[in-house]
Amino acid sequence: MGPLWDFFLLPSEGLSGGIMIIWRVEVASFSVVKKLDQCVIGDLNVFNKGVWRISTIYGSKETHKRRLLWECVQEHSQTDIPYVIGGYFNCMLAKEDKKGWRKFVFSQGPMEMLKFMNENDFHEVGFVGSRFNWCNNKVGGGRILERLDRCILNYLAINKIQIDVVRHLARVASDHSPIVLKIYDSVSNGRRCLKFEDAWLSFKTLAYIISNVWKKNFMGDDMEILNKKCKRSLKDLFFWSKFKLKEFSKEKDRLKAEISQIQEEEASEGWLDDEKLWLLRSKVKELNFILNCLNTWWRQRAKVKWIEAGDSNTKFFHTFANARRKANWISQVRNADGILIDEPKEVEEVFFNFF
Structure with missing residues (x-):
């Protein structure tokens, strides 16, 4: 099964032009619970599989405005259902999330975001693709790369997703990389090994x-x-x-x-x-x-x-x-030509050909 919902981040300012939420109507429905200039919060009802709380984010550049975002999301947090928050947070959490121009400073903005995550049981998951999902598209010493877009999940969502990996797609028509999280994905486990319980x-x-x-x-x-x-x-x-x-x-x-x-x-x-x-x-x-x-x-x-x-x-x-x-899940591997492969079937083929 393919992705049930995706985040696509576009270069325009404001939420109405910044994020598109896409879901497959034959397997799910989406109803909006709350809508602000920095987020859209809604329930994704996956037929025969339960309800997920989804928040798509387009965070403000100003720290004091992002506090309104954390308050809104926290107000609509659900502890008894899977919850996924994703989009353009406009906030970096580590020095590895920035390359070029000024050095990363662990300021009030990152501290408040981590505080929100810790208090509400949200966690980051792994990703495949380029680490940096935003670029100012300049050349030379003025070029800046940052990781501003991400997904965070509560523990119920992490336990429900078989392989919780966010995919950073290529930057083509925007200065942002689209990010994709597959909620339900069929993974071939191969031959099952029986173990004594x-x-x-x-x-x-x-x-x-x-x-x-x-x-x-x-x-x-x-x-x-x-x-x-x-x-x-x-x-x-x-x-x-x-x-x-x-x-x-x-x-x-x-x-x-x-x-x-x-x-x-x-x-x-x-x-x-x-x-x-x-x-x-x-x-x-x-x-x-x-x-x-x-x-x-x-x-x-x-x-x-x-x-x-x-x-x-x-x-x-x-x-x-x-x-x-x-x-234990191998999300990406380099083939014989040195090309990084992250599609599950292609990864399986690389291992098969090697051994």
Whole structure:
């Protein structure tokens, strides 16, 4: 699936001529929530995939005017849905974002932007293409390159996007580079590798499945038989748990609702009979079991030693585990001719030809 929305930054001043928002009408609809001279805030309803809050930015050159921008965006921030803010911020955050003329100074403007990002849980993501997406188009010593356009996402958006990379396109008809973020993109994962899940150890069914596989007869020498039994056991365990682990989140919500209902009944009546009390204890025990399995599942993916200190199963570890997968993604590579390639199919072809 191609990009559902893009930012195109044009050279004219003001929002009406500065940004175009494009989305595919057959898969999404966009409704405006707030419109100012520095931003347009709206909800992107992706059919059958949920709602995203989108803010397109055309920031003022003046720091005190950009404060009105941060206040407006913060006022319409949503913590329970994916949120993406992108466009022309007119603000650099590091000395690497500038080349030419005066040196970068970490002034009040960048400090206020970073403060806004930290307080509202927004993060930058990686990009492909030229680092600098604005140029004054001069030559010689007067030429200035800056990174003024970017995308920032909250943690829910980062977790939903499979490969969160912003693409900086070439500057052609403007002094700005168009920037593109694909919300939904199909990525070929190749052949899937089956791995043993630590969460399986919590189930008694594990021993039964392995015992059945081990009783079967396999052909070959001792090493081949052992290898075949291990592969078959792993495969059977994988398909057995394929839907069980996916249902844990739904079961967790259901049990919480049922426990809350019984506790509210106890609060209103002042007591519980033996049957209701036994039911409450059994559901709490079942919920603790499910939470332990989910925590084990995320611990295995986080791969951090200090998690053993007892850190809880929070959104931080969800983000950390998903970040490991994205860090292994190769977004661009040089081919045999030294040309930088960033299209996924072309990158795959370069590796295939090399090896």
